[in-house]
């Protein structure tokens with residue numbers, strides 16, 4: 001029985017690691033060959049899709065020109081759906097407010113629950129008028145989406161394809 005449980009843990013851990021790897025990986029700033037700028041509004045991206053080459057390291061500069069907090073997250077559709085729970089947790093804990101992020105509370109509470117720290121190399125969450133960036137190496141030609149997982153945003157159109165050729 002113990003072995004069986006261990007096996008399940010092993011499979012669960014590996015499938016997660018495998019899907020993360022599918023996305024590509026955090027890019028080395030020295031390898032950046034292209035810079036793409038994406039603007040975030042309430043609730044959509046401009047441009048509404050981006051195109052990259054397989055194997056390319058891209059710097060994505062993200063600007064939030066909306067009036068709400070938004071996220072730019074690179075993942076598969078399936079992963080975005082899973083990520084929504086993490087976002088809901090930020091809202092439940094009053095860390096993520098409509099137009100601001102309580103960074104002090106986020107830091108404090110993430111000591112107990114690291115998932116509340118919301119630190120992922122494949123995403124950036126920004127308050128209005130803030131700019132952030134992601135340097136990403138797109139290693140595989142799989143179906144990826146840029147999306148905002150703040151509840152209600154993905155559903156109302158804050159999602160776009162990342163085309164890898």
Ligand SMILES: [Cu+2]
Nearest residue numbers: 070071148153
């Ligand atoms: Cu959003």
